[in-house]
Amino acid sequence: MPSTVYKICERALWEEWQRSGVLHGSEIDLRDGFIHLSSAAQVRETAGQHFAGMADLMLIALSAGALDDKLKWEISRGGDLFPHFYGALPLAAVIWAKPLPLNSDRRHVFPETPA
Numbered sequence: 076m077p078s079t080v081y082k083i084c085e086r087a088l089w090e091e092w093q094r095s096g097v098l099h100g101s102e103i104d105l106r107d108g109f110i111h112l113s114s115a116a117q118v119r120e121t122a123g124q125h126f127a128g129m130a131d132l133m134l135i136a137l138s139a140g141a142l143d144d145k146l147k148w149e150i151s152r153g154g155d156l157f158p159h160f161y162g163a164l165p166l167a168a169v170i171w172a173k174p175l176p177l178n179s180d181r182r183h184v185f186p187e188t189p190a
Contacts, residue, residue, distance in 0.1 A: 080136075082137060093166065098164040109147075109159040126183070127181075142164075
């Protein structure tokens with residue numbers, strides 16, 4: 076499994092995560108009972124399907140190894156295995172956080188992400 080997983084979230088949620096030291100998740104995460112994450116190969120499609128046209132987002136890279144046994148790879152969209160985190164995401168697992176701006180076509184512009 077990949078050593079890095081990604082979380083897309085609103086800037087306000089990222090700022091709260093930084094203040095509190097943990098992320099309990101977005102509304103959909105709380106509803107579903109786990110925090111939705113993506114691999115590098117999945118994150119662009121996730122942005123297009125669930126965050127299309129949304130401004131003021133952040134892309135957060137997380138060390139999968141720092142998430143231990145609360146990180147589960149489970150079948151989701153299209154039968155693919157997606158990383159789901161059961162618990163509060165620790166700020167210590169963050170490798171980096173970068174803005175996810177929109178281009179003139181209102182599509183997200185991604186920074187380089189390792190595979």
